[in-house]
Structure formats: C-alpha cells, structure tokens
Amino acid sequence: MGILEVKGVNKRFGGLQALGDVNLSVAENTVHAIIGPNGAGKSTLLNCLVGKLIPDTGSVMFDGQSVLGRAPYEINQMGISRVFQTPEIFGDLSVMENMMIPCFAKRDGSFELNAIAAIASQRDVVEKAEQMLVDMNMIDKREMHAASMSRGDKRRLEIGMCLSQEPRLLLLDEPTAGMARADTNNTIDLLKQIKDERDITIAIIEHDMHVVFSLADRITVLAQGTPLVEDAPENIRGNPKVREAYLGE
Numbered sequence: 686m687g688i689l690e691v692k693g694v695n696k697r698f699g700g701l702q703a704l705g706d707v708n709l710s711v712a713e714n715t716v717h718a719i720i721g722p723n724g725a726g727k728s729t730l731l732n733c734l735v736g737k738l739i740p741d742t743g744s745v746m747f748d749g750q751s752v753l754g755r756a757p758y759e760i761n762q763m764g765i766s767r768v769f770q771t772p773e774i775f776g777d778l779s780v781m782e783n784m785m786i787p788c789f790a791k792r793d794g795s796f797e798l799n800a801i802a803a804i805a806s807q808r809d810v811v812e813k814a815e816q817m818l819v820d821m822n823m824i825d826k827r828e829m830h831a832a833s834m835s836r837g838d839k840r841r842l843e844i845g846m847c848l849s850q851e852p853r854l855l856l857l858d859e860p861t862a863g864m865a866r867a868d869t870n871n872t873i874d875l876l877k878q879i880k881d882e883r884d885i886t887i888a889i890i891e892h893d894m895h896v897v898f899s900l901a902d903r904i905t906v907l908a909q910g911t912p913l914v915e916d917a918p919e920n921i922r923g924n925p926k927v928r929e930a931y932l933g934e
C-alpha cells in the first residue's frame with residue numbers, strides 16, 4: 686500500500702469530466718511525477734488531494750486515513766504540504782520572517798498575522814527558521830525583502846516553508862513554471878537534495894520533461910482526466926501512447 690492511495694476519483698465541472706476514474710498509488714519515500722498535456726486534469730487531481738476540491742466519487746487515503754471531507758488545514762496537519770504553481774510568499778516580509786510563519790503554525794497549530802510583532806522574541810521559532818534557511822542554502826538572504834528575490838529563490842523559500850511543517854508528503858504543482866533555465870536547474874538540485882536527505886515522499890506535477898526525468902522514480906501520465914500509463918521513467922520515454930497524448934495537445 687502506498688502512503689497515498691487514490692481510487693476511482695471522478696470530478697465534473699458542469700458538462701466537463703475533468704477527472705474520470707483516477708487510480709493512483711504513491712509509494713512512501715519516492716518521487717512520483719504526474720505529467721500530461723495542458724488541461725489533462727493534473728491540478729484538479731492535486732486540488733482533490735489537499736481539500737481544495739471534493740471529488741464527486743472515489744476515495745483519497747493518506748497513510749490509511751481518508752482526506753475527503755477534511756478542510757485544507759486539517760489535511761496539512763495530517764502531513765501533506767503543497768507548493769502552488771505561483772509562489773505563495775509574503776512579499777512585504779523578509780525571508781527570515783516568511784520562514785518563521787510556518788514554524789509558528791507548526792508549534793501553535795495556527796498562525797495569527799498580528800503575531801508578526803512578537804516574532805523577534807520567539808527564540809525556538811527563530812532557531813528553527815534559521816536552521817531551515819541554512820538547509821535551503823539561503824541564510825545569507827535572511828534580511829532580504831522576499832518580493833525582490835528571483836523566481837527561483839522565491840520558490841526555494843516557499844519549499845523551505847513547506848518543509849518546516851515537517852510534512853510526510855510534499856505536493857508540487859509545476860514548481861519550475863515560468864523559470865529561467867538556471868533557476869530550473871537550481872530547483873532540480875534542491876529537490877534532489879530534499880529527496881536524498883529527508884524522509885519524505887514527493888508527488889510532482891511537471892510539464893518540463895528535463896525536470897521529470899531528473900527526479901522521478903515513477904511517472905503517471907494523465908490524459909483527458911484519466912491515467913494513461915504508469916511506469917518507471919525509462920519505460921515512459923519511448924512509449925507510443927505517451928507520444929500520442931502529447932502530440933494530440
């Protein structure tokens with residue numbers, strides 16, 4: 686049994702069947718990529734895993750427990766953390782202050798925005814946030830205004846913010862979308878480091894095949910809302926069904 690088990694998931698938007706009978710099993714401590722043409726239903730599937738959307742039918746089990754019907758913050762507390770397609774950071778705060786937010790949330794179970802004033806006095810949180818910035822290789826940027834960083838560094842910060850919640854499953858929706866090649870390569874290196882050094886499972890939606898083949902242990906190809914193939918990367922490359930799905934884009 687995988688740490689994440691999706692069975693028979695269907696999701697309709699009016700007349701459009703965005704997901705049709707999706708089955709997916711993600712094994713613990715692997716990187717599982719979900720690829721497919723635009724509009725295949727990748728983001729919809731991810732949204733069903735984190736409580737942003739509720740499937741019409743089917744089940745989603747994380748570590749033996751159903752996530753369906755739970756609020757996004759409850760699913761987060763179960764150990765699923767999610768990186769959005771566009772970085773979700775607080776541009777007005779410094780890098781260090783950004784990193785302290787999930788550290789507070791992890792410690793206290795919630796975070797109040799007016800607590801920013803009290804941040805400096807919270808030693809344990811400061812230490813944890815500093816350690817995470819060291820781990821993310823960005824401690825030298827701790828006082829930088831988050832909004833002024835490169836796209837790659839914003840992403841690096843956001844991934845670190847997710848990791849500080851100590852998730853068991855990290856979900857990423859096109860983490861390198863809109864990035865220059867150098868930032869993409871830095872993000873690949875960061876994700877490789879996380880995979881090697883942490884006890885974590887990663888499910889990644891990605892359009893960039895270079896990213897997918899650099900990281901994935903297992904690949905599921907989604908086309909028109911349904912899994913077409915699931916296999917090891919070396920068997921995906923030349924698969925005629927996969928080529929056809931992409932050529933039909």
Ligand code: ADP
Binds near residue numbers: 698701725
């Ligand atoms: P992908 O992430 O693979 O590009 P999406 O999951 O975003 O695809 O979208 C799958 C299909 O569902 C697309 O046809 C998209 O237009 C449609 N869709 C996604 N979200 C909604 C929504 N909230 N309402 C209506 N249609 C949607």
Ligand code: MG
Binds near residue numbers: 727728729
């Ligand atoms: Mg998408």
